[in-house]
Amino acid sequence: MSADEPLLSVRDLRISFDGAEAVRGLSFDVHAGEVLALAGESGAGKSLTARALLGLVPRDAVVRGTVRLRGGTELVGAKPRTLAALWGRRVALVPQDALSALSPVHPVGDQIAAAVRSLRGVSRREARARAAAALDRVGVPAARCGAYPHELSGGMRQRAVVALATAGDPDLVVADEPTTALDPDLRDQVLRLLAERQEETGAALVLVTHDLAAVRDHADRVLVLYAGRHAESGPAAPVLDHPRAPYTAGLLASLPPAAPVPGRGRRLPAIGGVPPAPGEPAVGCAFAPRCPLAEDRCRADVPGPRRVGAAAERREVSCHRSADLPGALGELFREAV
Amino acid sequence: MNALLEVRDLVVRYGAALAVDHVSFEVRAGETLALVGPSGCGKSSTAAAALLLRRPDGGEVRFEGRELTRLPERDLRALRPAMQPVFQDPYGSLSPRQRIRDAVAEPLRVQGRWDAATGPARVAELLARVGLDAAHGLRRPHELSGGQCQRAGIARALASEPRLLVLDEPVSALDPSVRAGVLNLLAELQETLGLGYLFICHDMALVRHFADRTAEMRDGRLVRVS
Numbered sequence: 001m002s003a004d005e006p007l008l009s010v011r012d013l014r015i016s017f018d019g020a021e022a023v024r025g026l027s028f029d030v031h032a033g034e035v036l037a038l039a040g041e042s043g044a045g046k047s048l049t050a051r052a053l054l055g056l057v058p059r060d061a062v063v064r065g066t067v068r069l070r071g072g073t074e075l076v077g078a079k080p081r082t083l084a085a086l087w088g089r090r091v092a093l094v095p096q097d098a099l100s101a102l103s104p105v106h107p108v109g110d111q112i113a114a115a116v117r118s119l120r121g122v123s124r125r126e127a128r129a130r131a132a133a134a135l136d137r138v139g140v141p142a143a144r145c146g147a148y149p150h151e152l153s154g155g156m157r158q159r160a161v162v163a164l165a166t167a168g169d170p171d172l173v174v175a176d177e178p179t180t181a182l183d184p185d186l187r188d189q190v191l192r193l194l195a196e197r198q199e200e201t202g203a204a205l206v207l208v209t210h211d212l213a214a215v216r217d218h219a220d221r222v223l224v225l226y227a228g229r230h231a232e233s234g235p236a237a238p239v240l241d242h243p244r245a246p247y248t249a250g251l252l253a254s255l256p257p258a259a260p261v262p263g264r265g266r267r268l269p270a271i272g273g274v275p276p277a278p279g280e281p282a283v284g285c286a287f288a289p290r291c292p293l294a295e296d297r298c299r300a301d302v303p304g305p306r307r308v309g310a311a312a313e314r315r316e317v318s319c320h321r322s323a324d325l326p327g328a329l330g331e332l333f334r335e336a337v
Numbered sequence: 338m339n340a341l342l343e344v345r346d347l348v349v350r351y352g353a354a355l356a357v358d359h360v361s362f363e364v365r366a367g368e369t370l371a372l373v374g375p376s377g378c379g380k381s382s383t384a385a386a387a388l389l390l391r392r393p394d395g396g397e398v399r400f401e402g403r404e405l406t407r408l409p410e411r412d413l414r415a416l417r418p419a420m421q422p423v424f425q426d427p428y429g430s431l432s433p434r435q436r437i438r439d440a441v442a443e444p445l446r447v448q449g450r451w452d453a454a455t456g457p458a459r460v461a462e463l464l465a466r467v468g469l470d471a472a473h474g475l476r477r478p479h480e481l482s483g484g485q486c487q488r489a490g491i492a493r494a495l496a497s498e499p500r501l502l503v504l505d506e507p508v509s510a511l512d513p514s515v516r517a518g519v520l521n522l523l524a525e526l527q528e529t530l531g532l533g534y535l536f537i538c539h540d541m542a543l544v545r546h547f548a549d550r551t552a553e554m555r556d557g558r559l560v561r562v563s
Binding site for chain 1: 376482483484485512513514515516517518520521524540542543545546547
């Protein structure tokens with residue numbers, strides 16, 4: 001096994017419901033020690049993809065392709081027993097909603113101790129001590145170990161869930177970020193905490209988000225999804241500073257500027273139209289109906305990921321027109337109402 | 338310039354808890370005042386009390402100079418069309434069983450302004466105003482995207498010919514790629530209709546971009562107005 005071998009390899013992942021494909025052939029790697037953001041809007045397939053990394057797709061989903069952990073364990077089609085042995089130890093989930101991830105009828109310290117006991121088989125006393133240490137690491141004081149979830153603030157609860165998910169030192173943590181409005185201070189705190197834990201343990205973190213602004217602050221790499229397909233991927237800063245896919249460019253252009261732009265009022269460049277519904281059959285590029293650069297081949301053939309830039313950057317874009325895109329892609333989008 | 342909405346020493350209590358603690362601000366016609374602060378700081382309680390959706394426990398609310406907190410419900414009802422809320426959840430703010438065109442027509446009917454001859458054209462005009470067409474009007478909320486649904490909610494608010502809109506996180510539940518379009522629509526409506534906006538939001542980049550002034554709340558108190 002070489003040092004470069006990815007922690008996790010996803011190849012041609014397809015997830016469908018009743019024949020309607022929600023994830024339409026994704027391939028990517030997650031390397032140890034990196035924070036990878038899966039960015040996309042609702043229906044892009046990001047949460048489903050993230051769940052597939054844990055073998056946690058809904059029962060009625062049909063999954064094809066491969067999701068392979070370093071060492072050869074295949075997660076697609078794995079038996080429940082195989083998956084159960086991986087959860088907490090090799091892969092772990094930090095869910096969106098901390099309150100529903102914790103039992104309301106047990107103190108948080110006990111819940112983490114129970115997880116530690118089942119993961120490590122240590123004594124109760126040892127488990128309690130480790131739980132207290134795990135909570136302490138995420139900034140929950142030892143005095144709060146006996147608190148029930150409802151007695152903790154939202155921030156403390158999120159911290160407790162991070163402690164719970166990382167109690168077994170997993171190689172890969174998947175954090176499903178809230179899609180509804182969460183207090184941004186709290187969100188940043190939790191993401192910083194996750195990144196810190198990840199740096200300490202050398203684990204990989206996959207961050208699911210719809211917020212490109214958060215990607216810049218918290219991720220090393222980003223994979224932008226649109227309608228269940230790869231739109232663009234690569235190191236976070238270059239992708240966000242110089243997007244090569246019109247979708248990424250339009251999204252970034254439509255964010256409120258950090259400082260007022262002289263001569264421009266309150267109107268923002270906007271992407272016209274709406275994203276396709278999940279599973280809506282798409283001929284050609286799924287973004288073509290909303291893309292100012294679309295031409296006939298975009299409407300006929302699905303663009304596959306193509307490498308751009310140096311090989312070491314591992315940067316790819318799925319766009320027929322990526323070779324002849326103008327420099328200032330964001331300017332393509334007009335300030336439509 | 339006279340204030341459209343003027344709130345003085347507003348107090349809202351839930352039992353013993355003081356959710357809004359002597360908050361004062363004003364919103365002028367054609368202006369956006371952003372109300373910002375962390376979750377639970379009292380933004381939405383302030384908005385609900387300012388709209389008299391909940392009677393405040395203290396202080397005054399003036400709308401176009403008229404004090405509202407002691408007005409009987411009957412008189413308030415006559416004023417309510419002029420001050421309309423737009424909510425965060427685009428699906429939750431429309432009846433799931435009602436077609437969009439009926440949801441937009443409802444304020445006209447309730448307010449006794451429905452005219453069988455001109456009503457449908459008025460509804461079509463309101464839908465066009467927010468970027469929807471007749472086909473959208475025939476659908477129900479779950480058949481629209483979040484952005485289209487929020488546009489329908491805005492059309493319904495406009496049906497009452499309001500002077501003030503209270504926008505409670507109007508784009509935070511929307512997909513990023515459709516947010517800018519809805520914000521542009523709100524900007525356009527404000528410019529052409531001279532609406533005053535009380536804009537509740539906790540995305541500071543968006544507030545800086547969109548609002549004229551900002552009122553910051555913490556623990557029920559106003560800590561800064563700029």
